[in-house]
Amino acid sequence: MAPTPEETFGFDPAHGYDLGSLLAVPAPAAPADFDDFWRDRYERARAVHVAPATGACTAAPGGTKAYEVTYTSLGGLRIGGWLTLPADGEVRQGCVVTHGYGGREGPDPTLVPPNTAAIWPCLRGLGARSLHPGLPSDAASHVLHGIAARGSYVHGGCAADVWCAATALLELVPAAGRRLTYVGASFGGGIGALALPWDDRFAAAALTVPSFGNHPLRMTLPCTGSGESVRRHHATHPEIVSVLAYFDAATAATRITAPTHVAPALLDPAVPPPGQFAVHNALRGPRELHVLTAGHIEPADPAEEAALRASQRRFLTAV
Incomplete structure (x- = not known):
């Protein structure tokens, strides 16, 4: 007999929630200066001379062209990643595609609609292209980096x-500005929720199993992902709640007005489902819910994965 999820992970990866109770999980209240904090950070990031540079062209899945790319971000850090362009050169929209806490080794153009020019950054300290001295590259350490103060917490830099x-x-592909979208999963889903409210260049977004939703609740729920590091750190440093309040993806989602597709999971050992649904529930703009049976469990169901990708591509094109 196959082991139960509780036997496999040592805890219930659904945390006792069913769909009805997940749809009722709220967002924490925002600190009084939440908006001011994020708008100031956004304005400083928009003032950065990003100086993008591309490398040699290589082939990528789906017949697209892929280029290594670098650009400068807030704090003077040089961020690496990839730029993908349609093989026929016709660009109808653009997309920023981020990644999970495992980083990224290359682009996957099947995640975005046809005729999309996409940039695939490895966010600071992570992935194959954005390792930096002084920034940890493993999720358990990265998620705690700078957490003692809101101004130094690494998630602000990632946004x-x-x-x-x-x-x-x-700057590299002006035609991408016809319709700019965002795609992020897990870590990238949570960072996207933090970044999207302040940047009206984004016309739509797709967030899959988003992390960092409802930190006060997350810190009561064991998991196998980065949240476990935060939960354990909080046990000896309870003062971090005042910092995490500024980096709550569900709180930020109450400010998102762009149409947003959210794919949370009913069962997920790495990112507690209540936090994922809190991001969806908090959205105040147009939204679409695509419920997954499970997240962060390998091997993934190929049919569910294909249906999710098709749903996201349709949403990013149609809304």
Whole structure:
């Protein structure tokens, strides 16, 4: 007999929630100066001279062209990643595509609609292209980097990397500005929720199993992902709640007005489902819910993965 999820992970990866209770999970209240904090960070990121540069062209899945790309982000950090362009050169829209806490080794153009010019940054300290001295590259350490103060917490820098990636893409491929979108999963889904409210260049977004939603609740739920590091750190440093309040993806989602597709999971050992649904529930703009059976469990269901990608591509094109 196959082991139960509780036997496999040592805890219930659904945390006792069913769909009805997940759809009722709220967002925490924002600190009084939440908007001011994020608008100031956004304005400083938009003032950065990103100076994008591309490398040699290589083939990528789906017949697209891929180029290594670098650009400068807030704090003077040089961020690496990839730029993909349609094989026929016809660009109808653009997309910033981020990644999970495992980083990224290359682009996957099947994630975005046809005729999309996409930039695939490795956010600061992560992936194959954005390792930096002084920034940890493993999720358990990265998620705690600078957490003692809101001005130094690494997730603020990661949000800036998203805004600067958008600027770099639009400088390299002006046609991408016809319709700029965002795609992010797990870590990238949570960072996207933090970044999207302040940047009206984005016309639509797709967030899959988004992390960092409802930190006060997350810190009560065991998991196998980066949240476990935060939960354990909080046990000896309870004062971090005042910092995390500024980096709550569900709180930020209450400010997102762009149409947003959210794919949370009913069961997920790495990112507690209540936090994922809190991001969806908090959205105040047009939204579409695509419920997944499970997240962060390998091997993934190929049919569910294909249906998700098709749903996201349709949404990013149609809304």
